[in-house]
Amino acid sequence: MNLKWIISGLIPLVLLIGVLALVLINGAGIEKDPAAPVEVLNIERIKVTYEGFELSVSNTGPETLTISQVIVDDSVWNFSVSPDPTLNRFEDGKITISYPWVMGDPHAIKIITENGIITEGEIAAATLTPEASWSNFLNYGFIGFYVGIVPITLGLLWYPFMKRFKRKWINAILALTVGLLLFLFVGTLADGFEIGAEAPSVYQGNMLVIIGAALTFLLLIGFDQYQQKKQEAKGYSPFKIAFLMATGIGLHNFGEGLAIGSSFALGEAALGTFLIIGFTLHNITEGIGIAAPLLKTKPSIKHFLILGTLAGAPAILGTWFGGFIFSPIWGALFLGIGAGAILQVIYVITKMLVEDHRAYKEPSVSWLNLSGFTIGMLIMYFTAFFVKF
Amino acid sequence: MSEESNLSRRDVLKLGTAGALGLAGSYFLNNLAPFSTSVKAQSHRPNHSKMNHNQMVGNMTKTSGYKMAEKLLTTFDYGKVSKLPTGQTLREYEIVAIDKEIEIAEGIKFPGWTYNGTIPGPTFRCTEGDLLRFHFINQGSHPHSVHFHGIHPPEMDGLVPISPGQKFTYEFEAKPYGMQIYHCHILPLARHIHKGLYGNFIIDPKTPREPALELNMVMNGFDLDLDGENDFYTVNGYAFAFMNYPIKVKKDQLVRIYLSNLTEFDLLNSFHLHANYFTYYPTGRNDNPSQFTDTIMQCQGERGILEMRFPYKGKYMFHAHVSEFAELGWMGFFEAE
Numbered sequence: 001m002n003l004k005w006i007i008s009g010l011i012p013l014v015l016l017i018g019v020l021a022l023v024l025i026n027g028a029g030i031e032k033d034p035a036a037p038v039e040v041l042n043i044e045r046i047k048v049t050y051e052g053f054e055l056s057v058s059n060t061g062p063e064t065l066t067i068s069q070v071i072v073d074d075s076v077w078n079f080s081v082s083p084d085p086t087l088n089r090f091e092d093g094k095i096t097i098s099y100p101w102v103m104g105d106p107h108a109i110k111i112i113t114e115n116g117i118i119t120e121g122e123i124a125a126a127t128l129t130p131e132a133s134w135s136n137f138l139n140y141g142f143i144g145f146y147v148g149i150v151p152i153t154l155g156l157l158w159y160p161f162m163k164r165f166k167r168k169w170i171n172a173i174l175a176l177t178v179g180l181l182l183f184l185f186v187g188t189l190a191d192g193f194e195i196g197a198e199a200p201s202v203y204q205g206n207m208l209v210i211i212g213a214a215l216t217f218l219l220l221i222g223f224d225q226y227q228q229k230k231q232e233a234k235g236y237s238p239f240k241i242a243f244l245m246a247t248g249i250g251l252h253n254f255g256e257g258l259a260i261g262s263s264f265a266l267g268e269a270a271l272g273t274f275l276i277i278g279f280t281l282h283n284i285t286e287g288i289g290i291a292a293p294l295l296k297t298k299p300s301i302k303h304f305l306i307l308g309t310l311a312g313a314p315a316i317l318g319t320w321f322g323g324f325i326f327s328p329i330w331g332a333l334f335l336g337i338g339a340g341a342i343l344q345v346i347y348v349i350t351k352m353l354v355e356d357h358r359a360y361k362e363p364s365v366s367w368l369n370l371s372g373f374t375i376g377m378l379i380m381y382f383t384a385f386f387v388k389f
Numbered sequence: 390m391s392e393e394s395n396l397s398r399r400d401v402l403k404l405g406t407a408g409a410l411g412l413a414g415s416y417f418l419n420n421l422a423p424f425s426t427s428v429k430a431q432s433h434r435p436n437h438s439k440m441n442h443n444q445m446v447g448n449m450t451k452t453s454g455y456k457m458a459e460k461l462l463t464t465f466d467y468g469k470v471s472k473l474p475t476g477q478t479l480r481e482y483e484i485v486a487i488d489k490e491i492e493i494a495e496g497i498k499f500p501g502w503t504y505n506g507t508i509p510g511p512t513f514r515c516t517e518g519d520l521l522r523f524h525f526i527n528q529g530s531h532p533h534s535v536h537f538h539g540i541h542p543p544e545m546d547g548l549v550p551i552s553p554g555q556k557f558t559y560e561f562e563a564k565p566y567g568m569q570i571y572h573c574h575i576l577p578l579a580r581h582i583h584k585g586l587y588g589n590f591i592i593d594p595k596t597p598r599e600p601a602l603e604l605n606m607v608m609n610g611f612d613l614d615l616d617g618e619n620d621f622y623t624v625n626g627y628a629f630a631f632m633n634y635p636i637k638v639k640k641d642q643l644v645r646i647y648l649s650n651l652t653e654f655d656l657l658n659s660f661h662l663h664a665n666y667f668t669y670y671p672t673g674r675n676d677n678p679s680q681f682t683d684t685i686m687q688c689q690g691e692r693g694i695l696e697m698r699f700p701y702k703g704k705y706m707f708h709a710h711v712s713e714f715a716e717l718g719w720m721g722f723f724e725a726e
Contacts, residue, residue, distance in 0.1 A: 068496030071620070075716035076494070076628065085496075110620070114496055116613035118620065 037115040039065040041087075042200040044327055046109070046121050047129040052099035053109065055121060059087035060200040065117070071110040072099050101126040130264065132324045140261060140319040147260065147279045148253045148315025153308040155287015162288075163295055170295045171353055172372035177289040178349055179376020181248075184286075185342045187384070188252050189213065191259070192335030199328035208329065212336020213343065220244070220344040239303070241293040241348055246310035248345045249286050251338030253311060256283075257318020258331055264323055279315075281383050285376075286311060293349070449633055454492030457507050458623070458630035462604050465514040465591070468521070478519045480563075484510070486529040486573075491585065493611045494621050494628035494718060502529055502573075502584035508626040509607040509651065510571075510588030517566040517595050523559040527551045533581065536574035537590055538690075540564050547574050566594040568673025568692045570649050583612060583653040585626070589692070591647055591673070601643035601696065604636065608660070608687070608709070608719065610652040617654055621718045622709060628718025635722035641698050644723075647673070649692035658719070659686040660695070661710040667697035684710050699725035 040061030047054040053072075059065050066086045070079040079097045087093050101107055101123070109121040130136045162173060189209065196205025224244075256279045290307050321330070357364040451459075468480035484504050491501040491508050504510030515521055527533050534557075536547030541561035551557045573586035589605055609626060610619030621628045638644050646667075650658040661684040669680040673694040687693065699705060708720035 066496065069494055071717065074713045076621075076718060112494075112497055112613065112620065114498055116497055116499060116620075118614050 037117065038062055039113050039115060039117040040200070040202075041065060041067070041111060041113065041117070041119040043109075043111070043119060043121040044092075044200075046123055048101060048123060048126050050128065051096075052101065053095075053097045053107075053123070055095040055097070055109065055111075056092065057087070057095055057111070057119075058092045058200065059089055060202045062089065064088050066114040067093070067095065067111055068114045069112040070095065070097055071112065072097060073107055103127065130323055136323070137320065140264075140323045141316050143260060143276060144257050144313075144316025144319040147256060147276055147283065147319075148312030149308055150312070151280045151283035152249075152287040152290065152312045153304070155284040155289075156291050156304050156308055158288050159291040159294065159299075159304070162291060165295065168366075168368055170292070171356060171366075172368040173288070173292045173295070174349055174353055175369035175372035176376035176379075177245075177292045178346055178353070179373040179378075180285055180289050180380050181245075181342050181346045181349070181376075183377055183380035183384075184249070184252050185339055185346060187380075188255055188335055188339040188342060191255055192332050192339060195258075195328050195335060196332035199332055203329050205328060205332040208332045209336035209339070212333050213340035216337045216340025217343045217347075218340075220341060221347065224344075224348070238293045238295075238297045239299070241345070241352065242290050242299075242303075242307055243310070244341075244348060245290050245293070245345045246307045248338065248341035249290065249311040250314040251334065251341050253279075253283065253286075254314035254318040254321075255331075255335045255338055257315035257320075258322040258334070259318075260315075261319035261322025261324075262331075283312070285379050285383065293352075451634065452492055452495055454494070454627040455630060455634075457491070458625035458627035459634070461507060461509065461512065461625040462606065462631075462636065464512065465603075465605065466511040467514050473520060478516065479522065480515050480519050481522045481524065482513055484523050484525050484535060486525070486527045486533045486586065488529050491626060493623060493626060497613070497621070497628075499585075499611055499613070502531070502533070502581065502586050504535075504586060504588060508585035509609065510586070512589040512591065512605045512647070513571070514591045514593065515563045516593045517563055519563045521559075521561055521563050525551060525557050525559060527553050527555055529553055531581075532575050533573045533586060534575055535559060535571055537561075537571045538569040539590070539592065547571075550575050563592045566592045566673075568592075568647055568649070568670075568694055570651065570690060570692055572651065579653055582651065583610075587651040589647055589649050594675075598645070599643060601645040602638055604644065604646045606646055606648045606660075608648070608650045608652055608658045610655065610658075610714075612654060619652070619654055619717070622652065622658070622714040623718045624721065629720060631721030631723075635704055635724035638699055638723050638725050640702050640725045641700065644697050644699070646695040646697075647692070648687070648695055650687035650689060652689065655689075655714075657686050657688055657711075658714065659684060659710045661708055662695075662697065662723075663706040664701075665697055665699060665705055667695045670694040670696070686710075699723065702726060 038061055040059070042058050042060045044056040044058060047056075057067075064086060067079075067081050068085070070077050077097055077099060079095055082094050082096070084093070095111065097109070099107075104125050104127065107123040107126055109123070111119045111121070113119075130140075162170075165173065192209035192212075193206050196207075196209050199205030199208070260276060260279070287308070290311055291304075294303075353369065354364045357366070466482060468482040471479045471481075473479050485506075487503050487506050489501055489503045489506050490498045491503065493499045493508070499508075501508050513521075513523075523535060523537075525535050530553060532550035532552050534547040534549060534551055537545075537559065539561075541564075545559050545561045547559065549557075569590040569592060571588055571590045573581040575581050587607070587609075589607055591605075606624050607626070609623055611621045611623065612618060613620045624630055648660055652658045663683075666681055666683050669682060669685050671677045671679075671691075671693045673692070685693070685695070702725050705723040705725065706720070707723065708715040
C-alpha cells in the first residue's frame, strides 16, 4: 500500500526528468545555435583610483566570454583583467585601466568582448573613490550619525509636548504616523526598484525587492501573532509597536545611508550634501512617529535611546555599505526588507487605531484622524523636496 | 523594558544635550570631513607622463588581423594575363564572395562578408586599355554583386544581384587610368558595404608612373552593435595596424600610396602625415589639380594617390586627423631607414 503510494508520487517525477533530458539532449527543436552570441557582462562597480579605473565585472550570461578591448571616451585603451580576460559563467573579474581621468568630468567606458558585444559603463563625475581607510570610515560614520540618530532623537524630544494630548488627539497623531509611514513605504519600494533595475538581470532585482518586502511583512506579522498567542496578551504593547516602528524605519534609513554613501562614492558630492540636509529634516518626523505609540505609557530615557539608535544607527551602516561595498543586488534586498517592515508597522498601527475607536463606538476614519493622516503625508511630501531638490 | 520609570525633566535635558552634541558634532566635523562640494583629487601628473601612443597598442605578437592588413598593404592582384588576337592584353580575375569572421582589432571577431576572404578585398590592378574579365562567384549567404568605378557598359555595372551559389562574369575595358574602387551594390547598401564588400581597383596609365614603393590603403570602420556608429576605425581592416610594426621605407625613396575611403556611417575620413608633406592626386589623375599638403580628406567612395619622400631617418606617424577615429584605431607609423 505504502509502496504504491510512493510510486504514484514518483511516476510524474520520473516522466518529468525524462522530458527534461530529451529537451537537453535534442534541444527545443527550433534551432540549436543562437543567431548571435549570447554574452552578458555586468559591471558591478567602477572604482576611480589615483591610477585610473578599476571595474568589478561578472559574466552573468550563459556562455564563457573573453574581454578583448576596452575603449575609454572613444579611445582604445590598454587594460588588464585579473584573474584572466576569459571569464566563465558567473565568474568575477577585475579590469584595471590606467587612465588620466579629469576631475569632475564624465567618462564613458566600453568593454568589448571577442564576439564584439559591447558593455558600457559610466562615471557621472570623476572623483577619487573613497578608500576604506580609518578616517573615511569615521567620516562616513559621522554622516550616518547626523542623518540618522540626531534627527530621530530630536523628533523624540517632542514626546513631553505630545504627552499632554487627549486620547482623540493621540489617535490623530497615530494617524499622522500612518501617513508618514505610507509615504516612506512607497518611497522605499520605489528606491528599491530603482536600485534593483541596476542589478544584473539574472538576479531580477525588482523581484528581490518584492520578495524581500512580502516575506518581511508576513514574517513580522506571523511572529507577532505567535507572540501574542503565546502570551495570551490583549492588544499590542505600545513599546513593541514603537520598537517595531524603529526597526522598520531603521531599515528605511539604511536605504537613505546607502543613497548618501553611494552618491559620494560615485563622485556626486553635491548631491550627497543635499541628501544629508534633506534626510536630516525628513527624519525629524520619524522621531515623532516613533514617540506617538508611547504617549499613554511612561517610558524611560533608556527606551528613547534604544529607539533612537535602532531607527537611526542603520543609516551609519548604510553610508558605509554605500560608500565602500555597494552592490545593487544587496541594496535592492535591503530596501525590500525595509519596505516590508514599514508595511507591517502600518498594519499594526492601523489595526490598533481601528480597535481603539471600535471600543469607544466611534468611526475610525474621523475628521481628526483623516487630517492627521493627510498632514503626515504632506509633511513627508514637502520635506522630501529637500532630497529630490 | 519597564514602564514604571518616569521621564523626568532631567532626562529630557539629558536627551536635549545629546541632540545638541550631535548637532554641534555635525557642524564641526563637517569641516573636517572631505565631503564639501569641491572635492580635491590629487594631480595625476605621474600617470600622464607614463602615457604615450604605446598606451593604445596591445601586445607585440602579429595576430591574424594584423597580418591581413600588412598583406593588403603590398599585394596587388594583376590577374591571369594573356594576349588577345588583337594584341590587347586580357586579364582574368577570380573574385569570390565569402562569409568570414575577420579579426578587426586585437581579439575582436567581426562577422564579415568578404571578397576572397579579406576586408577590404584584393587590390585589382591593370593598365589602361586592358580587357578585364572578373569571374564572380557568390559563395555567401546573401545576393551580392561587384560594382566597379570607372567607365564601362551599364550592363557591367554590378546592379544585378547574383544569388548565393550563382556566378557572373563582368567584362569591360580598363578606363580611364587612375585610382578606382569596387564594392557590392545590393540593397541595403550600407549593410552590404559596411560588412566588408569593397576594395581598391587601380588602372595604371599606359606610360608607367615613376618607380616607387607602392602601398595600398583602404580607410574603413566597423560598427559592432549596429547603432550606426563605428566602434573601430581602421586602415586595411585592422585597428592600429602599422603601430607595433611600422611600414619600412628608405630615406629619400619615393613612396606612393593608393588611398581610398570606404568608411560607412561617417561622412568623411582623413589622412594626416606627421613631420612631412606629400603630393596628392585626386582620383589618381595627373591632370587633376594636385595638392602639396600634410592632410587630406575624402568623402565616402573618394580616393586618390599620395606621393612622398622621407627626408630624415626615423618614425613618422600617420592617422586620421579626426582624433576620435585615430584613437579608435586609424593610426600607424612609417619608419625611414
